Amino acid sequence: MAKPISSFAQALRQRRVLRHWNRVADMAPSQPLSALRSQRGQARQLRRQLDRLIHEAESRLALPLIGSNAIRRPLGADWxxxxxLWRGPLDVPGAASVESRTAIGDEVTVFHDCDVSELTVRQIRNTRESDLAPFGLRMDVFRFDGSFLSLVLELPEDVVQGLTRRHLLRMDAVVEMEKPLEIFARLNVRHGPNTEQIVRELPLHDDDVFVEFxxxxxxxxxxxxxxxxxDLIFEGPEMNEIVLRDLTFSRRPRAEL
Structure with missing residues (x-):
């Protein structure tokens, strides 16, 4: 019962403070200059704290909600x-001089063949009004003496439930980069001792960046x-900053012919 009483007392104090400042504002035209000068100082102190609160509240409330799984699902998608990594904060948000086979969270792993790694990765907070994902991934690549750089993304087990050859698998991405480069997505499906692979290049110059398998x-x-x-494969990543603002996957059965 203590919490409701505390909330009531807080609301009561707030009403009293509002009544006080309403009264002070109403009386301002007739106040002596000495009293008005003192009240102006008090009001400015109060306004500084209110402005701090409003700034922080508007900033945080404008961000995509942590844990949000709002996804633009294609028509007919069944998964x-x-x-x-794009939904919630990681325990270790980033690393420098990233070695090959470094895990970024539980589902993403970095692979490369550099002798000397000048690659940094960091999870960042998305802040744009258009962002649906709460977080993004930034990769800063400096000197790159290897032949390949890739991110491997493990999809959850439920993607294989009911998966058939009638399905289209789709990957949507929101990508930013300092200078142009090519990104390829390679789908891997393990079935028994065999693995099927399909490679698609991301159309980075289109408004909607997605590939379908x-x-x-x-x-x-x-x-x-x-x-x-x-596998996300980055061609020619040297001296570039690559930001994956969002990455989502979906599947849908293809139309019968």
Whole structure:
């Protein structure tokens, strides 16, 4: 019962403070200059604290909600997913001189073949009005003496439930970069001892950046599907800053012909 009483007392104090300042404002035209000078100083002190509160509240309330899983699902989609890295804060938000096979959270792993790593990765907070994902991933690449740089994204087990060759798997991305580069997405579907692969280049110059993988063009054994993952491959990443603001996946059955 203590909490409701405290809330009531706080509301009562707030009403009294508002009545006080309403009364002071109403009397300001007739107040002596000495009293008005003192009241102006008090009002300015109060306004500084109120402005701090309003600034912080508007900033935080404008951000995408942590844990949000709002996804633009294609029509007919029977599954959709945003990896954890883009949904919530990581225990270790970043690393410098990243070695190959470094895990970023539980679902994302960095791979490269550099002799000397000059790569940093960091989870960042999205702040734009258009952002649906609460977080993004920034990669800063300086000197790059390797032949490849990739992110491997493990998709959850439920993506394989009911997965058939009639499905289209889609990846949507929001990507920013300092200078142009090519990014390829490679779908991997393990079924028994075999792995099917489909490669698509991301259309980074389009307004909507997405790729689709049509499983009808694979030899996937629907009864033996075990695991699905995506390789994001960055071509020519040297001296570039790459920000993946959002990354979502969905699947839908393709229309019958």
């Amino acid at each position: 959709a997913y945003r990896p954890v 049509d499983l009808a063009y694979t030899k996937m054994n629907e009864k033996r599907v075990e695991k699905v993952w995506i």
